[in-house]
Amino acid sequence: MKPQDRIKIFQSKLMESNLACALLVYSRDILYYTGTAQPSYLAVWPENIRLFVRSGFDFAVQDVFIDREKIEEERRLEAFSRRFPSCRGRHKADRGGAGYSDRPAI
DSSP states (O other), X not given: OOHHHHHHHHHHHHHHTTOSBEXXXXXXXXXXXXXXXXXXXXXXXTTEEEEEESSOHHHHHHHOOSOGGGEEEOOOHHHHHHHOGGGOOXXXXXXXXXXXXXXXXX
C-alpha cells in the first residue's frame, strides 16, 4: 500500500461510519498519515484533509507526502475549531452528558 492510500482508506471509513470528520492529534498517527513528525493536527473529512502545523512548518513541508496546499501553519487548536465547526465535538457537560454534536466527529 502506498502511503497516500492510508488517508483514502481512513476517509472511506469516515463515510461508512457517517462521521463529519476526524481530528488527529497524536504524533504517531500524524506521522503515519502524512509523513511528518513535526507537532501538528490533522483534520480528515470524507472529501478533504488539512494538516495544521504547530511548529517546524518548513520541515513539515519537506517531510510530507500530502499536497502542499493542504498544509498550513496554525499553533492554536482553538483557531482550528472556530474555522471548522463541523469537526468540533461537544464535551459531555455541554449537553447533560449526552455526548457529541449532531454531526459526529472522532
